[in-house]
Amino acid sequence: MEGETFLWLIRHATVEGVAGTIHAADARADLGDHAALVALRQHLPPDATTYASPSRRTVETARALRLEPELVSEFREQDFGDWTGRRHDELAATGGETYAQFWHDPAHGRPPNGESFADQVARVRLGLSRIGAGSATLVVHSGTIRAALCIALDLTPQAALRFVIDPLSLTRIDRLAAGWRVVSVNQRVA
Numbered sequence: 350m351e352g353e354t355f356l357w358l359i360r361h362a363t364v365e366g367v368a369g370t371i372h373a374a375d376a377r378a379d380l381g382d383h384a385a386l387v388a389l390r391q392h393l394p395p396d397a398t399t400y401a402s403p404s405r406r407t408v409e410t411a412r413a414l415r416l417e418p419e420l421v422s423e424f425r426e427q428d429f430g431d432w433t434g435r436r437h438d439e440l441a442a443t444g445g446e447t448y449a450q451f452w453h454d455p456a457h458g459r460p461p462n463g464e465s466f467a468d469q470v471a472r473v474r475l476g477l478s479r480i481g482a483g484s485a486t487l488v489v490h491s492g493t494i495r496a497a498l499c500i501a502l503d504l505t506p507q508a509a510l511r512f513v514i515d516p517l518s519l520t521r522i523d524r525l526a527a528g529w530r531v532v533s534v535n536q537r538v539a
Contacts, residue, residue, distance in 0.1 A: 352482025354524040357393055358497060359488045361402075361410040362386075363516040369437045371429045378406040380413045385517045388538045390414045392519060397484035400424065400476075402493065410517075411488040418488060423476030426490035430463025456506035467506040470496040477524070494520050501529035 362378040364370075380386065393414065401407040401418035402425050411418045432440055432448075440448045451458040456466045464472075473496035487493075491514035499509030501522045514520065514535050521532035 353526065354480055354482055355394070355397075355484045356477075356480070356497070356522050356524070357397065357484070357486045358494045358520040358522065359389065359393075359410070359414070359486065360491050360494060360514050360516055360518050360520075361404075361406045361488060362413070364406055367436060371432050371435055371437070372406070373433050374404040374425070376404070376406055378409040378413070380409060382517065385538070386413050389517055389519060392538045393486055394484040397486045398480075399486045399488070400480070401488040402426065402490055404490070407488045407490065414488070416486060416488065418486075421476050421479075423472045423479075424487060424489045424493050425472075427466055427469045427492045428464045429460045431461040432463065454507070456510055465506075466492065466496070466510060469493070470499050470506050470509070473497055474500050497522060498531070498534065501531055 362380050362382065364372050365377045365379045366372060399411065399416040399418040400421045401411045403420040403422055404425060408418065447461060451460060459465045469492055473493055477497060477500065494514045495509045495512050498504070498512055499506055512534060515537065519536045519538055520534050523530040523532065
């Protein structure tokens with residue numbers, strides 16, 4: 350791929366609904382923090398190509414930022430399969446050995462009919478490879494941003510899970526001719 354790519358990765362707004370739930374792709378974003386949205390919008394490059402996960406919360410966040418993204422399926426959140434729509438506390442109480450075993454190796458463990466974080470990293474790598482030179486804004490999920498950091502820093506998936514990525518935070522990474530550069534992670538724009 351020719352040229353340098355400058356990526357602005359934004360985690361979607363907080364999800365409406367019960368905290369601790371593994372939300373489905375159609376979960377709505379809570380767009381009530383207008384000040385944060387305005388501040389974030391002012392930090393984005395005006396000429397960037399915009400991409401988003403096809404999930405409702407990422408699309409709603411992108412539009413609240415006055416962006417019209419191209420939807421990229423590779424930027425979806427990790428697929429938690431049969432656990433989607435359920436709460437972690439409920440799964441801890443009723444999920445048995447399968448749920449407990451998942452947390453022994455969350456980078457490689459797969460929920461029933463789902464995918465591992467390592468699988469997500471491979472998917473995000475493919476999506477990033479399709480972004481050309483120039484500036485790009487991605488409105489995505491915390492797992493997608495962790496996966497991009499895993500790729501940029503050549504980390505193990507387990508190590509990349511240590512990053513905290515807050516709602517409406519900005520992470521900046523660049524793909525250069527000689528490798529990757531990390532500019533900032535989990536920046537709250539004020």
